[in-house]
Amino acid sequence: MKPRKPLRRVSQKRQAQLKVYAKRKKVFLEEHPFCFVCWKHKEEMDLHHLRGRAGKLFLDERFWRAVCRACHDTIHKSIGWAMMNGYLATAGQWGVCPP
Numbered sequence: 001m002k003p004r005k006p007l008r009r010v011s012q013k014r015q016a017q018l019k020v021y022a023k024r025k026k027v028f029l030e031e032h033p034f035c036f037v038c039w040k041h042k043e044e045m046d047l048h049h050l051r052g053r054a055g056k057l058f059l060d061e062r063f064w065r066a067v068c069r070a071c072h073d074t075i076h077k078s079i080g081w082a083m084m085n086g087y088l089a090t091a092g093q094w095g096v097c098p099p
Contacts, residue, residue, distance in 0.1 A: 017058055024059065032066035037075070037087060042068040048075060051089040056097045063089075 010018070029045050036048070050063040057063060065087070067075065075082040082088035089096075 021059060024061065028061060028064055029066055034066070035068040035071050036065040037067055037071035040068065044069060046072040048072055048087070050087070051093055051097070052095045054095050057095070060097060 025047050029047060033045070034041050035045065045066045046069055048065040048067045049057060050065055051057050051060075067087075075087045079088060083090050
């Protein structure tokens with residue numbers, strides 16, 4: 001019996017996306033030095049994906065937002081508040097990549 005190959009943690013397609021993403025993320029955060037939520041300038045910024053990170057949305061900069069760590073945590077802890085204020089897509093928009 002042949003030994004089984006271990007499963008990939010990340011697909012080859014996603015690995016290619018991650019290389020592109022790392023470069024584009026760096027440029028995006030340099031161009032957006034203020035938090036989208038609190039508008040404070042922070043040294044460390046996160047990249048928030050407004051509609052999720054599945055498929056083409058992962059690299060779609062239309063739905064990227066530069067946010068500080070505190071605001072990013074708040075967005076994901078207070079989902080109703082985040083949707084109401086436009087920091088997170090509504091259920092009908094989540095995971096949907098428009099043309």
